Amino acid sequence: xxxxxxxxxxxxxxxxxxxxxxxxxxxxxxxxxxxxxxxxxxxxxxxxxxxxxxxxxxxxxxxxxxxxxxxxxxxxxxxxxxxxxxxxxxxxxxxxxxxxxxxxxxxxxxxxxxxxxxxxxxxxxxxxxxxxxxxxxxxxxxxxxxxxxxxxxxxxxxxxxxxxxxxxxxxxxxxxxxxxxxxxxxxxxxxxxxxxxxxxxxxxxxxxxxxxxxxxxxxxxxxxxxxxxxxxxxxxxxxxxxxxxxxxxxxxxxxxxxxxxxxxxxxxxxxxxxxxxxxxxxxxxxxxxxxxxxxxxxxxxxxxxxxxxxxxxxxxxxxxxxxxxxxxxxxxxxxxxxxxxxxxxxxxxxxxxxxxxxxxxxxxxxxxxxxxxxxxxx
Amino acid sequence: xxxxxxxxxxxxxxxxxxxxxxxxxxxxxxxxxxxxxxxxxxxxxxxxxxxxxxxxxxxxxxxxxxxxxxxxxxxxxxxxxxxxxxxxxxxxxxxxxxxxxxxxxxxxxxxxxxxxxxxxxxxxxxxxxxxxxxxxxxxxxxxxxxxxxxxxxxxxxxxxxxxxxxxxxxxxxxxxxxxxxxxxxxxxxxxxxxxxxxxxxxxxxxxxxxxxxxxxxxxxxxxxxxxxxxxxxxxxxxxxxxxxxxxxxxxxxxxxxxxxxxxxxxxxxxxxxxxxxxxxxxxxxxxxxxxxxxxxxxxxxxxxxxxxxxxxxxxxxxxxxxxxxxxxxxxxxxxxxxxxxxxxxxxxxxxxxxxxxxxxxxxxxxxxxxxxxxxxxx
Numbered sequence: 001x002x003x004x005x006x007x008x009x010x011x012x013x014x015x016x017x018x019x020x021x022x023x024x025x026x027x028x029x030x031x032x033x034x035x036x037x038x039x040x041x042x043x044x045x046x047x048x049x050x051x052x053x054x055x056x057x058x059x060x061x062x063x064x065x066x067x068x069x070x071x072x073x074x075x076x077x078x079x080x081x082x083x084x085x086x087x088x089x090x091x092x093x094x095x096x097x098x099x100x101x102x103x104x105x106x107x108x109x110x111x112x113x114x115x116x117x118x119x120x121x122x123x124x125x126x127x128x129x130x131x132x133x134x135x136x137x138x139x140x141x142x143x144x145x146x147x148x149x150x151x152x153x154x155x156x157x158x159x160x161x162x163x164x165x166x167x168x169x170x171x172x173x174x175x176x177x178x179x180x181x182x183x184x185x186x187x188x189x190x191x192x193x194x195x196x197x198x199x200x201x202x203x204x205x206x207x208x209x210x211x212x213x214x215x216x217x218x219x220x221x222x223x224x225x226x227x228x229x230x231x232x233x234x235x236x237x238x239x240x241x242x243x244x245x246x247x248x249x250x251x252x253x254x255x256x257x258x259x260x261x262x263x264x265x266x267x268x269x270x271x272x273x274x275x276x277x278x279x280x281x282x283x284x285x286x287x288x289x290x291x292x293x294x295x296x297x298x299x300x301x302x303x304x305x306x307x308x309x310x311x312x313x314x315x316x317x318x319x320x321x322x323x324x325x326x327x328x329x330x331x332x333x334x335x336x337x338x339x340x341x342x343x344x345x346x347x348x349x350x351x352x353x354x355x356x357x358x359x360x361x362x363x364x365x366x367x368x369x370x371x372x373x374x375x376x377x378x
Numbered sequence: 379x380x381x382x383x384x385x386x387x388x389x390x391x392x393x394x395x396x397x398x399x400x401x402x403x404x405x406x407x408x409x410x411x412x413x414x415x416x417x418x419x420x421x422x423x424x425x426x427x428x429x430x431x432x433x434x435x436x437x438x439x440x441x442x443x444x445x446x447x448x449x450x451x452x453x454x455x456x457x458x459x460x461x462x463x464x465x466x467x468x469x470x471x472x473x474x475x476x477x478x479x480x481x482x483x484x485x486x487x488x489x490x491x492x493x494x495x496x497x498x499x500x501x502x503x504x505x506x507x508x509x510x511x512x513x514x515x516x517x518x519x520x521x522x523x524x525x526x527x528x529x530x531x532x533x534x535x536x537x538x539x540x541x542x543x544x545x546x547x548x549x550x551x552x553x554x555x556x557x558x559x560x561x562x563x564x565x566x567x568x569x570x571x572x573x574x575x576x577x578x579x580x581x582x583x584x585x586x587x588x589x590x591x592x593x594x595x596x597x598x599x600x601x602x603x604x605x606x607x608x609x610x611x612x613x614x615x616x617x618x619x620x621x622x623x624x625x626x627x628x629x630x631x632x633x634x635x636x637x638x639x640x641x642x643x644x645x646x647x648x649x650x651x652x653x654x655x656x657x658x659x660x661x662x663x664x665x666x667x668x669x670x671x672x673x674x675x676x677x678x679x680x681x682x683x684x685x686x687x688x689x690x691x692x693x694x695x696x697x698x699x700x701x702x703x704x705x706x707x708x709x710x711x712x713x714x715x716x717x718x719x720x721x722x723x724x725x726x727x728x729x730x731x732x733x734x735x736x737x738x739x740x741x742x743x744x745x746x747x748x749x750x751x752x753x754x755x756x
Contacts, residue, residue, distance in 0.1 A: 324739035329730070332746045338753035340726050348718050351756055352707070358755060361702035368710045370748035373741070375716035378724060378732050 001133060002062055003092035004069065004084050005099075007050035008106055011083040018073040019051035023123070029072055030129050038064045041134040045099075045120040047113065049106055054096060056133050062086075090324065093137060097316045101145040102155060103309060109154040114145045136327060144319040151315065154308035157301045161294045162187050164301075165268055166194030168289070169238050170201055172266050179236040180205045181229055181250070182243035187270050191240060196220055204232050230258040238266040241275035252279040259283070270294070379511055380440055381470035382447065382462050383477075385428035386484055389461040396451040397429035401501070407450055408507050416442045419512040423498040425491065427484055432474060434511050440464075468702065471515060475694045479523040480533060481687060487532040492523045514705055522697040529693065532686035535679045539672045540565050542679075543646055544572030546667070547616050548579055550644050557614040558583045559607055559628070560621030565648050569618060574598055582610050608636040616644040619653035630657035637661070648672070 006019050021029060026044050033039050039057035042065075053065055066084075070077040087095045095104075100117045102109045121138040124130050130138070149155050158164055169178055178195055182188045183205030195201045206226040224232060233239055233255060241249045250267070255277075259265075262284040269276040269290050281288040342351070348371070355367050384397050399407060404422050411417050417435035420443075431443055444462075448455040465473045473482075478495045480487045499516040502508050508516070527533050536542055547556055556573055560566045561583030573579045584604045602610060611617055611633060619627045628645070633655075637643075640662040647654040647668050659666040720729070726749070733742050 321739045325734050325742050328739070328743045328746050329734060332730075332750060335750050335753045336726065339749045342752045342756045343721060343726065346756060348714065348721065351752060352710075354756055355751070356703050356707060359751075361699045361706070363751070364703050365706045366744050367748040367751060368706050370745040371717045372710060372713050373733065373737075373745060374720045374729060375713045377736060378720045378729055 001054060001056050001089065001092045001137060002065070003052060003054050003087040003095050004065060005050060005052045005087065005095065006084045007052070007104070010085055015075065015083050016048070016051065018075055019069065020046050020048065021051070021072065025072065026123065027127060029068065030124055030127060033065060033068055034129055036064045036068070041131045042129050043121055043124040043134055043138065045117055047116050050099070052099070054092065054134060056131070093320050093323065094316070096137060096141045097144055097320050100141045101148045101312055101316060103312055108309065109157065109305060111149060111155045114142065118142060132330060133327060136323060140319060140323040144316060147319065148312045148315050152308040152311045153304050154312050157305045157308060159298050159302045159305060160190065161270065161291065161298055162190035163194050164294045164297050165240065165270060166191055166198065169195060169240070169266065169268070170198035173237055173264070174200060176201045176237045177235060178203050178238045178240060179229065179232045181226070181239070181241040181275065182271070183207055185242055185244060187242040191242065191270070192221070204236065230254055234259045234261070237264070238268070240268040240270060242270035243275055244271070245275060246273065248277045249275040250277060250280060252277045252282075255280055256283065379432060379434050379467065379470045379515060380443070381430060381432050381465040381473050382443060383428060383430045383465070383473065384462045385430070385482070388463055393453065393461050394426070394429065396453055397447065398424050398426065399429070399450060403450065404501065405505060407446065408502055408505060411443060411446055412507055414442045414446070419509045420507050421499055421502040421512055421516065423495055425494050428477070430477065432470065432512060434509070471698050471701065472694070474515060474519045475522055475698050478519045479526045479690055479694060481690055486687065487535065487683060489527060489533045492520065496520060510708060511705060514701060518697060518701040522694060525697065526690045526693050530686040530689040531682050532690050535683045535686060537676050537680045537683060538568065539648065539669065539676055540568035541572050542672045542675050543618065543648060544569055544576065547573060547618070547644065547646070548576035551615055551642070552578060554579045554615045555613060556581050556616045556618060557607065557610045559604070559617070559619040559653065560649070561585055563620055563622060565620040569620065569648070570599070582614070608632050612637045612639070615642070616646065618646040618648060620648035621653055622649070623653060624651065626655045627653040628655060628658060630655045630660075633658055634661065
């Protein structure tokens with residue numbers, strides 16, 4: 001198996017976008033590739049971060065594939081060759097296993113890629129473009145990714161402060177009303193995006209700008225004027241502030257004045273310097289969490305993630321090893337009868353003397369080692 | 379097999395001389411090395427250009443050998459390690475083959491090394507320090523060196539002007555009287571040394587210095603005063619001049635006056651500017667050869683030698699390959715019965731499934747390849 005990979009590590013978006021074929025173009029590409037007769041099986045994967053072509057074929061297949069990628073992308077072939085990684089045999093297998101498990105992703109451990117690969121493989125399979133080798137390889141790789149997801153913390157561990165804060169908020173209650181102060185800032189934007197991915201969260205976002213386009217078009221979100229922020233605080237279950245303001249956006253006095261009940265409230269301050277007056281923690285039912293908490297959590301999670309990557313690599317090594325043995329054995333099977341006949345017709349001495357006379361030392365020694373294993377390990 | 383080599387390529391003479399053990403010390407060294415129990419076989423070679431230790435042993439043997447070399451040489455072990463090449467297994471075999479054939483020598487193709495290795499091996503063998511592996515290896519290596527000597531021009535091809543001139547002179551007649559003018563100069567010294575290595579040559583050497591120590595002590599040599607040179611020319615069969623003088627050392631007029639017969643005479647001029655007046659070639663029976671002739675010959679020989687080195691490497695590759703197969707087969711033989719039993723007790727499928735379950739993919743694939751070879755190549 002070969003793999004040609006153009007990805008965010010070796011190519012910028014201007015190269016990658018030319019290779020981000022639509023589904024119809026991908027189908028056309030695979031069909032033309034197979035029709036060239038040098039390629040026997042192929043799968044193409046196009047995401048915004050990578051275009052990868054996995055294929056099996058004869059010694060001309062690599063050239064065929066590169067030329068066709070050049071034709072379809074309009075990238076001159078020599079330039080394309082500078083922007084791709086090329087993997088062959090065991091290394092191609094390893095690469096697929098790493099990609100599908102999220103180790104090669106920009107955000108390590110993200111699991112969107114597994115779904116994308118499943119779609120890519122299914123499309124090729126439905127077109128009849130896959131055979132024994134790619135079927136085995138993709139199925140093993142996807143099973144391995146699921147095993148990694150289950151057995152390690154790789155895809156469960158976030159290292160982003162905004163994501164961690166989002167998770168904290170979403171788990172605060174069954175349904176959470178959140179007021180986000182500073183929703184158009186750097187952290188605020190990511191936080192709002194994350195909050196909206198939780199179905200139990202609805203967001204009121206304040207902005208100093210009148211038209212907060214970046215958040216306005218989303219569902220489950222209400223835009224409020226910054227000056228009116230206190231009027232939303234009583235009904236909110238959670239208030240997050242992440243502005244670049246040098247002053248408090250939430251003071252004890254104004255808050256106390258505006259809230260009517262002592263229901264459980266979660267206040268999160270993601271700003272440096274702090275946006276929320278620390279005294280608000282004295283208010284009954286109110287829990288205040290600062291940015292330090294999330295930064296420490298992110299740091300711990302980063303260590304956990306590095307450990308998880310190591311565990312994932314171990315799992316990949318084991319699973320890909322089983323796959324390689326299966327494939328090798330599959331391709332050995334047609335030789336079985338002939339080998340058995342030769343072993344029954346000739347004494348072992350005769351066989352070895354013939355090998356000794358005909359083979360160079362490296363091959364002869366491998367054969368002796370193989371037979372020695374029969375004596376020792378069976 | 380291991381080889382530890384300290385040679386002119388990695389160490390200067392100050393290091394090498396500390397490792398140039400006398401024969402008695404070599405014997406003592408080998409005995410102590412074997413008595414340490416980690417080394418099972420060993421041979422030591424000490425020449426002025428290299429000290430090399432070849433040995434077989436367990437995983438501690440390398441440390442034992444290095445420490446003992448350090449003790450015997452008085453070179454601190456860390457320093458010694460910086461000054462040695464270490465070869466193991468196939469690479470150690472290849473190194474011995476290259477050394478014994480003269481490819482690793484300072485003067486490529488010199489064959490003194492073959493005799494030195496034969497002595498080193500014989501000494502170790504007589505002490506009972508060698509076993510199957512070193513006996514096979516040294517005997518093959520020496521046989522290979524002889525084959526190279528016979529089948530290539532490697533050791534027959536000189537690239538030194540002085541040596542080529544010396545050979546020309548020695549082959550001029552059955553017994554040759556030579557007058558060397560300028561015997562203490564750079565070329566003269568080498569020439570005289572070469573001439574004295576031919577048994578049929580006697581030398582009269584002139585020198586401007588009164589005491590020409592560098593040549594005086596040799597047999598077959600008479601020292602003459604430069605001013606008297608013409609008085610020796612009639613009896614000389616050959617006259618060589620190699621001085622740095624800006625004037626002719628041999629003029630037509632003076633020569634003509636001093637020679638009485640027109641017997642065959644060989645005059646060789648190795649000086650730049652020329653020492654011998656070109657007109658002497660007009661004298662009947664006299665053949666004059668200039669330095670250009672030898673320089674051209676040396677250049678041709680150098681090309682021939684480079685070709686010969688390539689041929690020698692080919693022969694080494696073939697011969698060492700045979701050796702490696704012999705050794706591998708020798709060490710396989712004790713396993714033969716057990717392998718045969720396993721092959722008769724189990725079906726090939728059973729054997730392969732067991733291997734598949736127990737071995738990592740690389741080993742399993744090697745075994746499949748070995749059995750596939752039985753089907754295809756027997």
